[in-house]
Amino acid sequence: MNTAFQKLTMINDAFVDRLEVSDRGLAFGDGLFETLRLSRGCAPLWNFHLDRLEVGCARLGIAVSRAHLDASFQRFVSAIPAETNAVLKLIVTRGSGGQGYRPLKTCSPTLIWQCLPLADTAHLARDGVVLHRCQLPIYPNPNLAGLKHLNRLDYVLAAKDLPEIPDIQGLLLDHKGNLLEAIHHNLFFVKDNVLMTPRMSEAGVKGVMRRVILERIAPACSLSVREDDFSVDALIQADEVFLSNSVRGIWPVKEFEQKSWAVPGIVTAQIQSQVEDIFTGMVVWQ
Amino acid sequence: MNTAFQKLTMINDAFVDRLEVSDRGLAFGDGLFETLRLSRGCAPLWNFHLDRLEVGCARLGIAVSRAHLDASFQRFVSAIPAETNAVLKLIVTRGSGGQGYRPLKTCSPTLIWQCLPLADTAHLARDGVVLHRCQLPIYPNPNLAGLKHLNRLDYVLAAKDLPEIPDIQGLLLDHKGNLLEAIHHNLFFVKDNVLMTPRMSEAGVKGVMRRVILERIAPACSLSVREDDFSVDALIQADEVFLSNSVRGIWPVKEFEQKSWAVPGIVTAQIQSQVEDIFTGMVVWQ
Numbered sequence: 001m002n003t004a005f006q007k008l009t010m011i012n013d014a015f016v017d018r019l020e021v022s023d024r025g026l027a028f029g030d031g032l033f034e035t036l037r038l039s040r041g042c043a044p045l046w047n048f049h050l051d052r053l054e055v056g057c058a059r060l061g062i063a064v065s066r067a068h069l070d071a072s073f074q075r076f077v078s079a080i081p082a083e084t085n086a087v088l089k090l091i092v093t094r095g096s097g098g099q100g101y102r103p104l105k106t107c108s109p110t111l112i113w114q115c116l117p118l119a120d121t122a123h124l125a126r127d128g129v130v131l132h133r134c135q136l137p138i139y140p141n142p143n144l145a146g147l148k149h150l151n152r153l154d155y156v157l158a159a160k161d162l163p164e165i166p167d168i169q170g171l172l173l174d175h176k177g178n179l180l181e182a183i184h185h186n187l188f189f190v191k192d193n194v195l196m197t198p199r200m201s202e203a204g205v206k207g208v209m210r211r212v213i214l215e216r217i218a219p220a221c222s223l224s225v226r227e228d229d230f231s232v233d234a235l236i237q238a239d240e241v242f243l244s245n246s247v248r249g250i251w252p253v254k255e256f257e258q259k260s261w262a263v264p265g266i267v268t269a270q271i272q273s274q275v276e277d278i279f280t281g282m283v284v285w286q
Numbered sequence: 287m288n289t290a291f292q293k294l295t296m297i298n299d300a301f302v303d304r305l306e307v308s309d310r311g312l313a314f315g316d317g318l319f320e321t322l323r324l325s326r327g328c329a330p331l332w333n334f335h336l337d338r339l340e341v342g343c344a345r346l347g348i349a350v351s352r353a354h355l356d357a358s359f360q361r362f363v364s365a366i367p368a369e370t371n372a373v374l375k376l377i378v379t380r381g382s383g384g385q386g387y388r389p390l391k392t393c394s395p396t397l398i399w400q401c402l403p404l405a406d407t408a409h410l411a412r413d414g415v416v417l418h419r420c421q422l423p424i425y426p427n428p429n430l431a432g433l434k435h436l437n438r439l440d441y442v443l444a445a446k447d448l449p450e451i452p453d454i455q456g457l458l459l460d461h462k463g464n465l466l467e468a469i470h471h472n473l474f475f476v477k478d479n480v481l482m483t484p485r486m487s488e489a490g491v492k493g494v495m496r497r498v499i500l501e502r503i504a505p506a507c508s509l510s511v512r513e514d515d516f517s518v519d520a521l522i523q524a525d526e527v528f529l530s531n532s533v534r535g536i537w538p539v540k541e542f543e544q545k546s547w548a549v550p551g552i553v554t555a556q557i558q559s560q561v562e563d564i565f566t567g568m569v570v571w572q
Contacts, residue, residue: 009307018304019312021295021398026305026377028438029315060439061446091312094442100470101438102445112307141425143440151437152314152387153346154429156380159388160347184386 010076010113023110025093029150032056037247038086039279045246048208056147062094064109076113087116087247121248128254128263134158134170138180140202148205159183179230185243186210190267199227208246217274240265249275296362296399309396311379315436318342323533324372325565331532334494342433348380350395362399373402373533407534414540414549420444420456424466426488434491445469465516471529472496476553485513494532503560526551535561
């Protein structure tokens with residue numbers, strides 16, 4: 001199998017893999033990113049990623065249009081063989097220029113695409129993962145909450161100390177000890193048939209799959225939803241727990257500290273099935 | 287005058303100016319930086335910058351030795367003509383590799399040097415600057431407080447909305463409305479002959495020049511020092527206010543909102559003179 005495309009990189013319109021060191025993405029983390037699943041050559045949630053990028057660019061004041069982002073996506077995907085399964089990563093930076101932190105109004109954004117291998121994680125979707133409580137809290141920052149921006153040192157530091165075992169995923173708490181998310185996933189749990197998820201108003205990354213679940217899948221499954229602040233105790237008392245990610249889909253949680261769950265739970269299986277339909281193209285949302 | 291060296295860039299040992307896009311410095315802001323003043327070919331505070339880098343690398347778990355950093359500095363400076371005045375910027379990233387946020391233990395750090403022009407700011411050191419209160423607060427993050435790390439979006443967003451007038455500098459407050467620092471400088475003020483500066487235990491960048499002032503210049507000038515939490519009112523009631531930066535030196539503040547000061551104040555002038563002696567090599571500290 002020819003896998004050369006799995007290292008394909010495009011910066012703006014050029015298929016190169018090196019970036020000028022003056023770029024503000026490197027200097028200050030001045031930008032955003034997305035990772036999206038390419039399933040048999042299609043990125044079924046691209047429009048949802050575009051929505052988040054538009055919101056993020058507006059909040060950071062990065063001048064790039066939805067049409068420009070979409071044209072860049074189309075150009076990159078057209079260079080990848082049809083029917084490919086892969087992960088596409090897009091970094092959008094403010095570009096180069098400015099006096100230190102202060103950007104020039106004329107900065108021209110940099111779009112960086114990478115095509116990366118899609119790991120086979122079917123066993124984790126089937127058998128579930130263990131949640132491990134990270135010691136490092138994530139502090140609130142309403143300036144940036146919800147965005148998938150490039151300032152991710154807190155997540156790196158939290159991840160650094162995790163045991164290197166593939167089925168262990170890190171649970172992040174906020175500074176008050178409330179649930180926030182998992183390191184690479186959003187966190188959901190079910191109690192008495194209500195789907196619960198942290199509201200993430202002051203910190204964390206609001207995932208594309210989180211939005212799909214809340215806005216599309218939960219209504220389709222007639223599930224009540226509650227976004228709120230939750231304690232660790234609420235998690236331990238849950239009937240089911242699962243993690244969501246727009247590349248990896250839905251992973252049931254089988255264990256957290258003293259508690260274990262049979263996986264997948266009924267609601268988790270329902271949501272997994274809906275997500276599978278998205279990835280296989282059986283359901284298309286725009 | 288040949289100024290080609292002012293665009294000189296070195297990545298690890300190679301004089302190139304483009305970085306692999308897989309570098310974690312770009313992906314996650316996973317690294318640190320320093321900007322240092324090269325005065326007539328010498329960087330008088332390099333050992334202080336090294337101290338801060340060592341502390342930062344230890345806190346982030348980036349494996350790079352002082353000897354390696356110093357050898358890299360020597361190699362870069364030897365490529366710059368003698369007697370040059372410039373700004374040297376060093377970015378130290380964790381390098382490439384890892385599973386998403388979780389770094390590999392074997393990551394090999396990337397050292398990126400840039401030689402940039404040193405702006406002539408003598409008029410600001412002489413005539414002073416105006417402080418402008420930034421609307422965006424800087425939220426506490428004890429995980430990263432004090433470090434000059436690459437996660438600087440808060441500073442970019444605060445700087446973005448400043449008026450584009452050279453002598454206006456942005457004053458950053460914390461989430462409680464207390465003084466923190468200026469966008470590119472640390473903040474000092476004098477009241478009844480005591481030198482005051484925010485203690486910065488939960489946010490902000492503890493500058494090299496700040497340390498030099500607190501540990502070397504203040505004792506040499508028999509000045510009492512107080513690091514504490516201060517309100518904006520304390521600033522308005524100050525006898526003198528100034529900003530410190532290891533490249534730009536000391537800039538007196540001549541105006542903040544309804545208050546103005548004759549510049550430089552007596553203590554400010556004393557400290558400016560000591561800093562000038564450092565930059566001109568008349569005082570050497572190791």
